[in-house]
Amino acid sequence: MTKMTGGEAIIESVVANGVDTIFGIPGAQIYPLFDGIYKHKLNLIVPRHEQAAAYMAMGYAKSSGKTGTFAVVPGPGILNTTAALCTAMGNCSPVVGLTGQIPSSFVGKGRGHLHELSDQTGTLKSIIKDAFSIADPQQTEAVVNQAYATVARGRPGPVTLEMCWDIMAAQAEVELPATVVPATDTVDVDPDSLAAATRMIVQARKPMIMCGAGALHAAEEVRALAELLNAPVTAFRSGRGVVSEDHPLGLSAVAARQLWDDCDLLIGIGSRLEMPYMRWGNYMQYESKPSSGPKLIRIDIDPGQMETFIPDLGIIGDAAHVCRQLVDQLQTKVSPDPDRLDDIAGAKAVAWQALQKVQPQMAYLDVIRQVLPRDGFYVPELSQMGFTTWIGGLPVYQPRTFVDSGYQGTLGYGFPTALGVKVANPDKAVVSVCGDGGFMFGVQELMTAVEFNIGVVTIVVNNHSYGNVRRDQEMGYGGRFCGSELRTPDFVKMAESFGARGYRVGTPAELKPILAKCIELDQPCLIEIQSERGQESSPWEFIHPQGTL
Structure with missing residues (x-):
């Protein structure tokens, strides 16, 4: 046990989760937090606006795959970051926002303390993946670990973590945290779904693969599946580059549109599939499932995605893991059409010229x-x-x-x-x-x-x-x-x-x-x-x- 402030305890646990860089602006309620940053000699980037702190953490996370961390004061400070937080939610970036709270005896009283919000965690929960609060310094390690696990588990997204002003400043006996080994986000893939997907893929003549943010870590596995099938691979925004667009199978959205009408199976990997079913369809009318087009297989770590847009077959699981299993099952069962490479090259040429x-x-x-x-x-x-x-x-x-x-x-x-x-x-x-x-x-x-x-x-x-x-x-x-x-x-x-x-x-x-x-x-x-x-x-x-x- 070591005596330290609540703010220092947060930083000790943040460091144990592998953080070496924080984007943040200090203020009254979070001085102990920044004192912990100083003592740990963390790389601190101080922007000129709180919103930028969260955007920087998002850019750090999105480009590296690591969790980004920022720190700002509560109330207007954390509210200034909400544009970035909802953006991080939209583009699946693992971001943790550290903030303060009014003194514990004032919470819920509506007295009008500095930076008071009627329900800070509730407000933030309506925007992001989750919002955590530490009421007891002894809980710090467990809650911080939970926050960092939550941002990376399933569909990545942002969370916030708060501690009251007085608790953050007070000294307490706290156990030094152990270094956290990130847990592997494993989901057992339903073998029946894999078998059904294998049958659908074997029967397809002109499959296409569409990637989103959920496939960014699975480039090798997606490319192996695409090359096995001679299937073109495309993306709209977040999934771009999973298969290089100068690879014979990699192509832009416009080129993919040239092949869409002949496609008989779409495999969506970690993607909301906005491009074919919203941008190429009716952007103003919600559909719960495709009303036309090819058969649809969706691969996603988030079970909720299978409800917001219902595929013919959904596979819940990590993109890399599922693609690897599909390649193993399909290895001796498919005979890809060699002429598809010419079709894809032609579509790419037509699209590039049109652009x-x-x-x-x-x-x-x-x-x-x-x-x-x-x-x-x-x-x-x-x-x-x-x-x-x-x-x-x-x-x-x-x-x-x-x-x-x-x-x-x-x-x-x-x-x-x-x-x-x-x-x-x-x-x-x-x-x-x-x-x-x-x-x-x-x-x-x-x-x-x-x-x-x-x-x-x-x-x-x-x-x-x-x-x-x-x-x-x-x-x-x-x-x-x-x-x-x-x-x-x-x-x-x-x-x-x-x-x-x-x-x-x-x-x-x-x-x-x-x-x-x-x-x-x-x-x-x-x-x-x-x-x-x-x-x-x-x-x-x-x-x-x-x-x-």
Whole structure:
């Protein structure tokens, strides 16, 4: 037993769970927590906004597969992080948020203590996977371990952990925690489901595989299954790169649409299957199961997914484990069609040619892909460039290197998330591409990047507008632009005032050498792309296509 504060006890248990980096901003209720961070000499990244702390933890987690951790004060502090928390819930990122609480004698009294919420854990539980509270320092190790197990178990997602102000500050005799060995998330796969899936796959002539975030750790197993079947593999956002898009079987969403009408079996692996059943169907009308299309097998660790969208056959289990068993069972039972490679190559060529009309985004993305190393990270935004990446404008070669916001579509997430990606992957190139509107949500984090030398290259496409909103108002509301046109700063001067390097370009050819230089510098850099309002071609006909090209 060792005497320490509740805040120190939390940090002792956090460290025992393998954490070495925390993103956070100190405040009155959590001073003991930060004292524990100081004593442990943890890598502390201090952003300029609490929301950014959670985004950085999310980028750290999503890009590495490890749990990201942030710490902020309760009440308005933790509420400031909720946009990032719901985004982490949407893109399946394991994130733990550490926070405080009002003094224990005030909880539930409604007295109006500093940062008081009527039900902090209840509010957070409505957004995230779970919210924990430690009432007794002796419970610290058990509750912290439970929190870190919860974020990684099943479908990964964020949780929060709170302790009251007085308990966190008080000294108590606490047993030092033991190092935690992460538990393997094993689920016994139903043998009957495997047998039924094997029969369905054997009977299929033109199967297709679609991956989501639940397949990111299973790239080798998914590729083995795909190569056994000569099945094309695609993804919309989170699952991109599970099979490289320059592999003969890897293809973009637009290319997959060319093959969809002939597909007789879809195997969804760790995916909500938004693309074929929502984006390619009726985005405004919920269906509990497919009303048309191929037979559907879903493989997912989350049993609830089989209820929200009902497949012909559901297999509950870890993607890598299930794919490995399917390969073993199918090894001597399938004879894949060799002509499918030609069909896939043809679909990829048609799609790539069709996408060339989306300009100037495609020209800029082509330059970025040429310069960005294969293992480099690309973090898009809700922008014209970002939407173009959804449809394959930037091929993705490795899992986790395309870090998207998932179904939340959170404007402003990109730049602070990219900083977390770079902290988790200091030796890899990280490029964040934002519109001027989304970038300004987190512009203050340029100071964080400079202070901690986080070498993200940030490209800001300055079209003086919320570009997608402006286009929607132009096309659907008679050009009645309301709130969509923006006045923007001199981004180069602004970057330099923060201590970052600033550059300005007007063409893809100008971007190429400057981007290469910035990646080589490995310092905080901002590149402004000058663009006129309404200049970009719309990518939306490819996101919501009506048929093959």
